[in-house]
Amino acid sequence: MRRWASKKAERFEESVIREMTRISTLENGINLAQGFPDFEAPLPMKEAAKRAIDADINQYAITWGSELLREAVAKRTSEYNRIPASGGSNVTICCGATEAMIATMLAVLDPGDEVILFEPFYENYGPDCWISGAVPKFCRLAAPDWAIDFDELERAFGEKTRAIVINTPHNPTGKVFSRSELEHIARLCIEHDVLAITDEIYEYILYDGAEHISIGSLAGMADRTVTISGLSKTWSATGWRIGWCIAAEEISLAIRKMHDFLTVGAPAPLQEAAAAALGFGESYFASLQREYTERRNVLLEVLEETGFGVSRPQGAYYIMCDLGDLARPAETDTEFAMRLLRDGGVATVPGSSFYADPTTGNREIRFCFAKKLETLRKAAAVLRERLA
Ligand SMILES: Cc1ncc(COP(=O)(O)O)c(C=O)c1O
Incomplete structure (x- = not known):
């Protein structure tokens, strides 16, 4: 058979x-x-979604995201993540961080490329690599404080390494990568000419004074980082399927092509509501x-x-x-x-x-x-x- x-x-x-x-x-x-x-x-976000549906925002948005939402994401990313971003050339709105991750991998990886993942890892990253034809390589975070073994990490970087996936705050461990850890990873990315793909979907959920740092904000990293986040966790709306990624223009163009042919676009009325949510006060x-x-x-x-x-x-x-x-x-x-x-x-x-x-x-x-x-x-x- x-x-x-x-x-x-x-x-x-x-x-x-x-x-x-x-x-x-x-x-x-x-x-x-x-x-x-x-x-x-949040109620004001739900009301904004209802208003958008009543206003008949029912058709495809621009494939890489409505201008209103891209501008709102660019503003938050510039202010909170300290990554200067423009809605016109750096932001792509996707169907959740999930789609942003697979669209990014499809956009930047070729068959046989290697991708470094910190282990334990959010289970989507493995299939994301395989679907993209890439090979995951692992670097173990050690319990109970999930420290990085930098000797092991340095050994994982090789000729075929094309990207490293960072997830901070981290699922499943709750680790928040420190500035010095991220600076060390950034140095390795620059030395080996590797792209950082960073999943920051939990960026606002922090405890005991922990500080969220985006690797894309570190010196030399803006052009070699894709920063992914979305509505699901911070705005308690996992079913709305709104996420985004921020990247240099050349990478964004490749991601936008993948995104267009994967899903065409994220839900249009919910993009309007997401723009309102991104504007919530401190x-x-x-x-x-x-x-x-x-x-x-x-x-x-x-x-x-x-x-x-x-x-x-x-x-x-x-x-x-x-x-x-x-x-x-x-x-x-x-x-x-x-x-x-x-x-x-x-x-x-x-x-x-x-x-x-x-x-x-x-x-x-x-x-x-x-x-x-x-x-x-x-x-x-x-x-x-x-x-x-
Ligand atoms: C690390 C991580 N990234 C992405 C997602 C999914 O995000 P989204 O709902 O925006 O696709 C999850 C959901 O659990 C997650 O834990």
Whole structure:
């Protein structure tokens, strides 16, 4: 019988994260697996979307994004990320950061090029490399503080290295890359003539005074960095599918071509609403941080109390835990996660799904706390009961 799936499609499996959400629904679980909020998006943004639909903004926007949104992204990027950007030549609006990442890789990578990924990594990056014909190379971040081993990183840079993917604040660990780490990575990029692709989707979700730094703002990096972000996390609207990337004009032109033929464009009325959201004042971002700190603390407390080995996140909205003695001796992360979820339990993501070799990370598990306090308290009660 002829096999129809391409070699590319056979290289990777369906997303474990999204699969855990499906199983959670079947098991009537509390979903702390997939990274999306169970609370509402900001009212003024929703009202702006309604106004845009009522004003009949129903047709394709300019393929690389409405001018209003590109200008709003350029302004925020210039001010917050300290990367001078123009809506005309540097910004491309995509269907989420997800599309921005694959459009970027398709735009800059040729078959056989190598891409360095920090491991553990957000699971899309592996398939993104394979779909682009590139080969991922890994550099391990070491628990519990997820430090970079710069000797290993330097060894990963070679003749074929074309790009390095940075994700700060980092999913799944909550690491926020420091200025000195980013300066070191930038030096390597310049020395080896490599592009930095940086996923900064959690850039406003920071704790305990952590500072977000964009590698694209460092000396010599503006022309060799693609900076990706979007609406999903900061504005609690993962289903709207609005994201963007900022790049030098030559790279932007290549990305815009890929984007055009992948999706034509992001949802037009929601682009209008996104432009309004980007204009929110500083108090919006301050309360986002305050509320996430409270959510993080509720989950941290119960995870520490029940015996998980916890890495305290500096950013993003996940806690990566070591299972320690909570897992039975031969129990894998996936078996543990299923035991925790069954019959109205708590859904998590098995740690192995963040590593290239699934035997790594199989004593780790990830919890998401982008949830109402009420949901987190319910989850805490279930964890206390099941793991006591
Ligand atoms: C690191 C990272 N990048 C990108 C995304 C997806 O972003 P978007 O919804 O904008 O496609 C996620 C979602 O969990 C993520 O964790």
